[in-house]
Each structure stands twice: as C-alpha cells, then as structure tokens.
Amino acid sequence: MTVSGHGARHVAIIMDGNGRWAKKRMLPRVAGHKAGVEAVRTIVRAAGELGLEAMTLYAFSSENWKRPEEEVNDLMGLMKRFILSDLDEFAANDVKLKVIGNWRALAPDVVALIDNALERTSGNKRTTLAVALNYGAQDELVRAANAAAANGKISAETIEANLDTADMPPLDLLIRTSGEVRLSNFLLWQSAYAELYFTDTLWPDFTPADLKAALDQFARRDRRYGGL
Numbered sequence: 001m002t003v004s005g006h007g008a009r010h011v012a013i014i015m016d017g018n019g020r021w022a023k024k025r026m027l028p029r030v031a032g033h034k035a036g037v038e039a040v041r042t043i044v045r046a047a048g049e050l051g052l053e054a055m056t057l058y059a060f061s062s063e064n065w066k067r068p069e070e071e072v073n074d075l076m077g078l079m080k081r082f083i084l085s086d087l088d089e090f091a092a093n094d095v096k097l098k099v100i101g102n103w104r105a106l107a108p109d110v111v112a113l114i115d116n117a118l119e120r121t122s123g124n125k126r127t128t129l130a131v132a133l134n135y136g137a138q139d140e141l142v143r144a145a146n147a148a149a150a151n152g153k154i155s156a157e158t159i160e161a162n163l164d165t166a167d168m169p170p171l172d173l174l175i176r177t178s179g180e181v182r183l184s185n186f187l188l189w190q191s192a193y194a195e196l197y198f199t200d201t202l203w204p205d206f207t208p209a210d211l212k213a214a215l216d217q218f219a220r221r222d223r224r225y226g227g228l
C-alpha cells in the first residue's frame with residue numbers, strides 16, 4: 001500500500017466541461033475534448049507523484065452514444081490516439097492501464113488496441129489508470145449480479161467481487177468538474193462511502209494543483225462509514 005499524507009488510494013473523476021471550455025473560446029467541441037486529453041495526461045502523471053494507487057476516469061458513458069455521430073467518432077479517435085501515443089509514457093511512469101465498462105462491444109480496431117495496451121502495461125505497478133469506456137454503473141451492477149447469481153449466491157460480497165473494479169482499492173474520493181452536481185451513472189456501488197468533491201473548474205482547466213486541493217480537502221474530512 002502506498003503511504004501518502006492525504007491517505008487516499010483511489011480517486012475517480014467525472015471529467016465534465018470540455019464542450020463549455022471550447023464554446024467559451026468559440027472553438028468546435030472537439031477542441032475541448034482534445035484539451036481534455038491533455039488534462040488527462042497531466043493528471044495521470046500527477047496521480048503517480050501524489051502517491052495514488054489508482055485513478056478511474058469517466059471517458060465515455062453508455063449514454064454518450066446519444067451524442068451526434070461526429071462527436072462520438074471524434075471521441076473514439078481521441079481515445080485511440082491517446083492509447084497509442086501514451087503507451088511509452090505508461091511504461092516510463094509504471095502506469096498499468098485498465099478499462100472498465102462494456103468496452104468489448106466497441107469497434108474491433110478499438111478492442112484490439114485496448115487488448116494490446118492492457119497486455120503491454122500489465123506488469124506495471126505504481127498506478128492503475130482505469131478508463132471507463134462504454135461504461136454505465138447500472139449496466140455494471142446488472143452484469144455483476146448475474147455473474148454472482150450464476151455462481152449460486154447474490155450478496156454484497158459476491159456482487160462486489162464481480163464488479164469491473166473488483167481488483168482495485170476501495171474508492172476514496174470522487175471528483176466532478178464543471179459545476180454539475182450528480183453522479184451520472186458512474187461508480188454507483190463504489191461511491192457508497194466515497195467522499196464527493198465538486199468543483200466549478202472545467203475539465204481542460206483542471207490542474208495537478210486542483211487535484212492536490214481535492215486531496216487536501218479529503219484529508220480533512222472525517223470518514224465515519226455509518227459509525228460515530
């Protein structure tokens with residue numbers, strides 16, 4: 001276990017506000033998503049430096065298919081380029097890639113790319129970067145409950161053991177950027193006792209200092225897990 005001053009092991013982020021970031025600059029939405037990828041890069045690096053064992057990022061929800069086809073294609077293209085161009089950086093920073101959600105239902109070229117990246121980073125140890133792709137928490141829970149039932153018993157333990165995040169540390173802190181205050185079908189089970197942190201900062205503007213501020217606030221919170 002990593003020992004760090006803030007005490008958090010696993011942070012998740014709903015990276016919201018790319019579209020508004022672009023609009024403010026009179027740029028197309030894709031420019032906001034590109035800037036969002038830059039923020040991902042910087043924050044993943046910072047996560048390692050801040051001693052986090054795991055970070056989960058909401059990159060594409062099972063509801064994002066409702067967006068215009070052009071934007072869906074832009075997002076998939078950016079994801080592919082990110083995985084391809086950052087594989088070396090993952091190796092250099094000891095980052096193990098993980099993908100959660102129904103990603104095997106994505107286009108075959110994306111699935112092949114992910115399979116390769118998972119394999120290439122599987123020996124890395126410092127930080128696990130879980131990217132949620134075609135992810136919805138209700139879908140994850142239905143899959144987990146079915147898997148638990150297939151093995152005989154549905155209980156909190158057997159559901160948890162079949163979640164996409166089963167091999168990750170418990171979620172400590174969930175951050176959402178851009179001023180929206182909802183969970184949008186992200187890590188619903190895992191958030192049961194997570195601390196929630198909302199900031200008005202748009203995702204492309206979110207810096208390592210902002211992550212540090214969230215962790216500082218986390219360190220000051222009194223987590224009681226239902227006790228006194």
Ligand code: FPP
Pocket residue numbers: 015016017018019020021033036037040057058059060064075078079082131203
């Ligand atoms: C929300 O902004 C953001 C998304 C739906 C996509 C997040 C994707 C990235 C940051 C890029 C790819 C990710 C990785 C891991 C490489 P929005 O479009 O809903 O913004 P708006 O609410 O301001 O319109």
